[in-house]
């Protein structure tokens with residue numbers, strides 16, 4: 001039977017959660033296509049605040065890796081915007097000229113940040129805070145500028161302000177109301193919050209309306225309606241959001257504030273649905289994930305033809321994600337003529353609690369300082385509990401006992417994902433879960449804002465007693481309880497040589513493993529048994545499988561190797577011919593001193609490699625990428641050594657080496673360091689008669705200056721110390737750990753102790769030689785294999 005075509009517009013949190021729910025119900029029913037304007041897989045937007053605050057990194061907030069789409073046969077078009085929907089012939093059109101027909105269409109286009117239409121709002125340095133790009137913009141600005149102004153003292157503005165403080169900026173928050181978070185808190189809690197944040201270093205300008213953003217090209221300050229001014233080099237607008245409905249409006253769907261939907265998330269046009277922040281249900285547009293996920297669940301059931309009452313609206317709750325501040329609210333926040341309130345203000349502990357009661361039922365709550373009861377109150381309000389029920393349960397609560405003990409099985413622990421205590425306890429018992437990570441993998445609890453993690457941990461303690469070790473070890477992934485070191489020890493002891501064998505023998509909880517453990521096991525096995533282990537290509541990330549980097553428009557980039565950044569006329573001519581023959585979109589010089597051919601079609605890759613006749617530059621792999629060199633003694637008047645020759649030797653020696661993460665090198669011939677070795681994984685600097693070898697540098701968002709590992713005299717010694725360091729890194733780092741994190745975690749002193757020990761160094765170098773001895777040039781290998789050509793590149797033979 002032909003599969004039904006399901007198209008999703010918007011690769012964000014609500015849309016992809018809906019697809020996950022559909023896959024759970026009917027995994028084989030639909031041919032799924034997803035269009036996402038942003039060039040990333042689905043990520044946790046909520047965690048952008050944590051990224052800005054320095055608690056996590058962008059690479060760690062992905063919710064569904066590229067491989068997840070592949071594994072579920074979802075055709076994803078990242079970086080592609082749907083520009084038109086023809087509802088009569090049920091087809092969507094994109095800005096890249098694609099036409100895709102659908103049987104079912106889900107619109108999940110989210111919101112746009114509201115940008116105040118102020119004079120000067122288009123100046124450099126004015127930004128919203130909505131996506132990865134905005135987050136990166138702010139991190140970048142904080143490195144060059146000092147003063148930030150955040151307009152809007154709501155959840156987003158305060159989380160942004162905390163992040164900017166952490167990044168070392170001075171921060172003014174400009175707020176229109178007379179107390180903070182007036183949409184989520186009452187005046188008392190808002191004022192307590194202000195005091196707390198002032199103590200943390202934030203400065204507030206309340207009851208202020210911005211009239212103009214000052215500056216020439218870049219912002220220099222703000223002017224207010226009352227004539228006052230403040231200086232600012234960065235302005236963040238966080239004054240609310242607007243549902244993104246333009247596409248739906250152009251299609252003729254019924255729009256009010258959002259796209260109007262019924263309980264089954266159906267719009268007024270057959271087979272078109274809306275979910276998430278762009279949808280309006282019963283006059284409500286939601287801006288928090290919990291209700292959006294509930295909508296996604298209802299829509300999945302409807303599309304899969306399951307009997308379901310549909311979506312009935314949500315009770316909201318909010319928590320601010322700023323460390324050191326506990327504030328929570330749910331339901332009603334301000335008194336009305338019909339409400340009575342229970343208020344406790346503990347001046348000693350600086351905590352505040354207000355509970356609103358309407359017709360004897362709990363109707364809302366505001367908590368400051370101590371928010372332990374938040375989850376319980378939300379649950380009680382959701383089920384329409386009577387105030388007496390709450391008071392009784394509070395009295396029987398022991399102060400030292402976790403709130404989870406007195407909660408009923410039907411009460412919700414994770415508000416974002418709607419996961420109840422009963423579901424978690426059941427999963428812990430039936431699936432033998434022992435860590436918060438495992439509970440997250442199994443039930444989704446704590447997968448979004450993360451504020452429920454401590455409750456999940458309490459439930460683990462409560463359910464497992466002594467068996468639960470709160471100080472969790474870092475397991476390879478949720479498929480196993482074993483850490484990286486334990487897995488490697490078992491691989492060696494039991495002589496395991498294939499991932500399947502590892503999973504079987506070590507009792508993996510999933511049959512196939514996941515996108516986290518599969519590439520990691522493949523790496524560990526190759527590292528332990530370089531000659532015996534056969535690379536498991538299917539476990540590698542898509543770019544490594546295809547030996548090219550996928551671009552946001554679905555084409556690939558090809559970077560031939562150029563040892564030490566040196567080329568010649570003949571190679572340049574060949575590259576130019578190839579670029580013309582395959583109509584290459586862009587020829588770009590990379591930061592690593594080589595040439596990137598962008599915009600190559602997947603089926604053309606083998607022919608391009610054949611015509612180039614050059615080795616792969618491995619610009620896509622967890623391996624040595626580039627060795628950047630300066631011109632050195634031969635041409636530069638400051639040069640003391642042959643840095644180019646040294647770079648070429650390094651690149652030729654370590655080319656194709658499998659490493660836990662990518663490795664970049666730089667070689668310069670004097671301390672001016674033109675090849676930037678100070679921010680490379682391995683940096684080499686030539687001085688008169690001496691080479692300095694630096695390690696653990698990083699030039700990305702996580703900037704780190706490399707540490708001096710050794711001073712040596714000869715080129716051979718540079719190769720030897722580099723080999724010893726890299727082999728030590730290969731053997732001891734976690735998969736996907738960059739050298740910068742590795743050096744910090746392990747400590748330079750220990751690394752020096754090992755590589756300066758003659759015996760240990762020789763052993764490391766010997767094992768490095770074994771690892772290097774199995775290298776095969778990957779592009780040639782593909783060209784020589786009919787099966788790989790057919791399977792991976794759709795039976796395209798070299799032209």
Ligand SMILES: Cc1cc2nc3c(=O)[nH]c(=O)nc-3n(C[C@H](O)[C@H](O)[C@H](O)COP(=O)(O)OP(=O)(O)OC[C@H]3O[C@@H](n4cnc5c(N)ncnc54)[C@H](O)[C@@H]3O)c2cc1C
Pocket residue numbers: 009010011012013014015035036037038045046047048049080081082083108109110111129130131156244247275276277278286287288289290292321416449
């Ligand atoms: C910094 C920050 C912190 C937050 N913290 C919390 C929190 O703690 N708790 C909480 O509950 N909520 C929080 N939120 C809100 C939460 O992230 C959103 O409610 C949620 O992401 C909305 O999901 P969505 O799928 O509706 O929209 P989005 O996640 O915005 O996804 C929509 C996607 O559709 C894409 N798109 C739009 N138009 C098109 C088109 N025509 N073609 C193709 N693609 C298109 C967009 O680029 C976007 O990627 C936070 C938001 C931010 C910005």
Ligand SMILES: NC(=O)c1ccc[n+]([C@@H]2O[C@H](COP(=O)([O-])OP(=O)(O)OC[C@H]3O[C@@H](n4cnc5c(N)ncnc54)[C@H](O)[C@@H]3O)[C@@H](O)[C@H]2O)c1
Pocket residue numbers: 116151152153154155156157159174175176177180181182183208209210238239240241286287288318319320321
């Ligand atoms: N922890 C969380 O749950 C969290 C965190 C961040 C964002 N979010 C969500 O992201 C969305 C956007 O957040 P937000 O804080 O921008 O929206 P918001 O509507 O909650 O707050 C905006 C604030 O800006 C103020 N404001 C409006 N116009 C102003 C002006 N001209 N000058 C100064 N202040 C002005 C408002 O008084 C309001 O308090 C919301 O849906 C929010 O729920 C949630």
Ligand code: SF4
Pocket residue numbers: 630631632633636637638639640643668669670671672673674675
């Ligand atoms: S690093 Fe020194 S030797 Fe090399 S190019 Fe720069 S100035 Fe010249």
Ligand code: FES
Pocket residue numbers: 413414415416417445446447448449450451452453
């Ligand atoms: S409450 Fe947000 S992840 Fe659980």
